[in-house]
Each structure stands twice: as structure tokens, then as C-alpha cells.
Amino acid sequence: MGAECRYEVAQAAYIKLVLHALKHCCSPVGGLLVGRLSDDDASTVQIGDAIPLTHSQIGLLPSLELALIQVEEHFGAEGLNVVGYYQANERYDDTELGNAAKKIGDHIFRYFPRAALLLLDNKRLEELLKGKGRDLAVQLYTRDSSKGWRQAGLDGSSQLTIKEPSANVLLLDYVSSEKWHDIVDFDDHLDDISKCIFQT
Amino acid sequence: MHRIVLKDKSNLLVTNFMSILLKFSPNFKRALQQRMETQLEAMLLEAKGAWADAEKAYACLLEDNPLDQVVHKRKVAMAKAQGNLSAAVDFLNKYLEIFMADHDAWRELAEIYVSLQMYKQAAFCYEELILSQLTVPLYHLAYAEASGLLLTSAHILKVLYTMGGLENLQAAKKYYAATINLTGGKNARALYGVCLCSVAINQLIKGRNKEEKESSELQSLAAEALLKDYKHKSPGKLPVLTTMLKNMKLIS
Numbered sequence: 001m002g003a004e005c006r007y008e009v010a011q012a013a014y015i016k017l018v019l020h021a022l023k024h025c026c027s028p029v030g031g032l033l034v035g036r037l038s039d040d041d042a043s044t045v046q047i048g049d050a051i052p053l054t055h056s057q058i059g060l061l062p063s064l065e066l067a068l069i070q071v072e073e074h075f076g077a078e079g080l081n082v083v084g085y086y087q088a089n090e091r092y093d094d095t096e097l098g099n100a101a102k103k104i105g106d107h108i109f110r111y112f113p114r115a116a117l118l119l120l121d122n123k124r125l126e127e128l129l130k131g132k133g134r135d136l137a138v139q140l141y142t143r144d145s146s147k148g149w150r151q152a153g154l155d156g157s158s159q160l161t162i163k164e165p166s167a168n169v170l171l172l173d174y175v176s177s178e179k180w181h182d183i184v185d186f187d188d189h190l191d192d193i194s195k196c197i198f199q200t
Numbered sequence: 201m202h203r204i205v206l207k208d209k210s211n212l213l214v215t216n217f218m219s220i221l222l223k224f225s226p227n228f229k230r231a232l233q234q235r236m237e238t239q240l241e242a243m244l245l246e247a248k249g250a251w252a253d254a255e256k257a258y259a260c261l262l263e264d265n266p267l268d269q270v271v272h273k274r275k276v277a278m279a280k281a282q283g284n285l286s287a288a289v290d291f292l293n294k295y296l297e298i299f300m301a302d303h304d305a306w307r308e309l310a311e312i313y314v315s316l317q318m319y320k321q322a323a324f325c326y327e328e329l330i331l332s333q334l335t336v337p338l339y340h341l342a343y344a345e346a347s348g349l350l351l352t353s354a355h356i357l358k359v360l361y362t363m364g365g366l367e368n369l370q371a372a373k374k375y376y377a378a379t380i381n382l383t384g385g386k387n388a389r390a391l392y393g394v395c396l397c398s399v400a401i402n403q404l405i406k407g408r409n410k411e412e413k414e415s416s417e418l419q420s421l422a423a424e425a426l427l428k429d430y431k432h433k434s435p436g437k438l439p440v441l442t443t444m445l446k447n448m449k450l451i452s
Contacts, residue, residue: 070441100317191389
């Protein structure tokens with residue numbers, strides 16, 4: 001099912017998740033992806049927003065459950081739900097998705113069968129920041145028929161697109177103005193509940 | 201205060217001892233210099249990513265001085281940097297057999313275990329941490345509270361909760377309750393923790409002997425405290441929280 005599906009990520013979601021990773025550059029980070037099926041084309045999932053969750057140990061449950069409930073409540077009214085999860089690994093050369101992410105993906109898949117996992121590609125991000133690359137700094141993983149998570153685009157197809165082509169330009173702008181300081185994740189919220197995770 | 205004074209004293213002792221040695225043994229000075237040079241060289245190799253060479257250098261250093269904490273830790277760091285987590289675990293365990301009071305090492309080991317999803321082992325490390333921190337004299341509890349103890353409790357709680365099972369959940373709930381006590385009910389994580397544990401526990405014991413049912417006072421109090429907190433600091437999220445707590449049957 002995942003193989004025929006296309007994913008269109010909005011600039012807001014993409015930039016937020018990259019900034020989240022940059023804010024906590026020495027820890028693994030993870031967050032939820034929120035979106036809906038496209039009105040025009042039912043085989044495309046539009047990822048509208050990213051909600052940063054954590055910058056500490058990924059594999060531990062309580063915050064995830066709480067966050068899922070609150071995110072679903074918050075976005076339910078707008079017809080959006082949780083459509084995936086993103087992660088950035090701690091080490092630069094770690095390109096593996098990791099079991100914790102896959103488990104979270106499985107959990108989301110139960111409620112949204114077109115769930116997607118996005119893994120930050122550290123090498124592509126580095127190239128971007130140096131002004132060299134053009135590609136999106138994330139890798140898409142979808143669920144295949146054997147219940148595993150498969151990396152998309154290995155055969156050259158582009159299942160993941162970004163809505164606004166100038167996203168990377170805007171990202172670089174935010175990076176140079178250190179916008180990542182504004183990113184609040186669920187961990188931050190639990191430490192100080194006056195901080196809100198739902199901001200644009 | 202107490203700990204810092206001791207450290208200064210011991211530094212003074214070491215300096216005095218060193219100066220005596222240096223005076224009477226030029227060989228010692230040379231040997232020390234050489235050792236520091238080798239260590240610096242090894243660290244340079246490590247920083248460059250020349251793993252095999254760095255490893256050889258560190259092994260050499262450890263042969264001469266098997267109690268060198270810095271070198272032991274470099275070995276762990278290198279294993280981690282190469283993604284060899286099982287080696288890192290191995291090295292850390294060996295290190296902790298000698299230096300069992302090293303809090304940072306226990307914490308590091310616990311984090312690696314969590315990333316490997318070896319939750320039982322992680323819980324053990326956190327327990328060691330809590331135990332060693334509890335031996336701090338009472339008037340330092342405030343310091344311990346602010347820095348280490350809370351953080352550690354938070355981690356052990358998450359691990360216990362993730363592992364699941366009735367005993368672990370009940371233990372987690374007790375730790376959360378203790379944290380609420382320590383923090384005067386202001387810690388959102390602990391309040392949420394009690395709520396989540398209660399829900400999970402109740403689900404597990406559904407249909408079991410009614411006597412076993414947990415007193416619902418703790419969780420309703422926690423729920424009320426959360427509502428109050430959010431009303432005060434994050435009123436925009438109050439509706440979401442209220443719905444959530446109602447669904448969890450913690451409030452009516």
C-alpha cells in the first residue's frame with residue numbers, strides 16, 4: 001500500500017523538523033507528522049505540519065502517548081490527524097531508521113494505513129548548509145507488504161515531494177538567523193507547561 | 201560545599217605528593233611527561249578518526265596504568281563514535297566494576313541500554329544511580345533534588361512504564377508519587393506519570409479481584425493538580441487536557 005502512495009510535505013513541516021534537529025544537534029530528536037489525504041488525489045498524503053516531541057531518549061513511551069492524544073485532539077477539529085513520525089539520529093553517520101522509530105511507525109500505521117517515517121539525512125543536510133546540495137534533507141520510509149519499513153526512492157522514483165520549491169532557501173535563511181531557538185518540543189512543554197508545542 | 205572542600209584538599213595533597221616525587225625522582229618526571237604526551241597523541245588520533253591507531257595507543261597506556269579513568273572513558277567514547285554499542289557497553293561495564301561511584305558512567309550506560317531497548321538493564325543502572333545519590337547527607341537533598349535525583353527518577357520511571365507489567369507499573373507509580381512529593385506537586389511529568397500509570401494499571405487488573413484496585417485518590421488528585429496547573433500557565437490547552445483526563449476516567 002505504501003509503495004503506490006505519494007507524500008507531499010509542506011514547507012512548514014519540513015523546516016520545523018530540520019530546525020528541531022539543529023536545535024539539539026547532539027541528541028536524537030523525534031516528532032510527529034500531521035496531515036491528511038489530498039482532496040484532489042486520494043493516493044497523495046499531504047504532510048502539513050510537524051510537531052516536535054523529544055530530544056532525549058527516543059524509546060520511552062509516556063510522553064509519546066500523551067503527545068499523541070493531545071496532538072490528535074488539537075488537530076482533529078481541522079480534519080488533520082497524525083500521519084507519520086520523523087527522527088534525526090544522534091550520530092552523523094548513523095543512517096539507520098532504528099527499532100524505536102519503526103515501533104512508533106507501526107503504532108501510527110494502525111490508525112493511518114499510509115503512515116510515513118521521515119529520517120533526517122545528515123549528509124544531505126550538511127551539503128545544504130554548505131550551500132552545495134539541492135535535495136530535501138530527509139529520507140522517506142513507507143510500510144511494505146512484509147510489515148517492514150522500506151526506504152523509498154531507492155529506485156530513483158520520487159515519492160516524496162515538497163510543496164514549495166523554495167523550501168530549502170527559506171530553511172537556510174532561518175538557519176542563519178538561528179530560528180531554531182523558537183522550536184518547542186513536548187519535552188520542553190513537560191518541563192514548563194507554559195511553553196506551547198503548537199506554533200507556526 | 202562539603203564535596204568541593206574535600207576535592208580541594210585532595211588536590212592539595214596530590215600537588216604536594218607530586219612535588220616531592222618530582223624533586224627526588226627525575227625519572228618519574230620524564231615518565232609522567234612521556235605518558236601525557238602519549239595520551240595527547242592518542243586523543244589526537246581519536247579526534248582524527250584513526251580508530252585502529254588510537255586504540256593501540258590507548259591499550260598501551262592502559263597496560264602501564266590500568267586505573268587511568270580518562271583513558272578508559274576515551275575507549276568508551278571511541279566505541280560509541282564508531283557505532284559499536286555492544287563494545288561500548290562492554291567497556292563501560294568493566295569500567296564501572298572498578299569505578300562504581302562514577303555517576304556519569306552509570307547514566308551513560310543506562311542511555312546506551314535504552315537505545316538498545318534493553319530496558320531491564322537500563323532500569324538497573326538507574327537504580328544504582330538513585331541508591332548512590334540517596335547516601336548524600338540529608339542537608340544536601342536539596343542539591344541532589346535539583347540536579348541529579350529528579351532527572352534520574354524521571355528516567356527510571358519512563359523505563360519502568362515502557363517495560364509494562366503490573367509490578368513495574370506499580371513501582372513506577374510509587375516513584376512518580378515520590379517525585380510529586382519532592383517537587384511539591386509542581387512537576388508536570390510526575391503528575392502525568394501518575395495518571396498514565398493508573399490508567400495502565402487499571403486496564404491490567406480489569407476483572408481481577410476488586411480488593412487489588414488501586415486507591416483512586418492519588419490519580420484524581422494528580423489530575424486535579426494538572427488541571428490547576430494548566431489553567432494557570434497554559435489555559436489554551438485546558439480543553440484538550442480536560443477531554444483527555446475525562447477519557448482516562450480520572451475526572452468526571
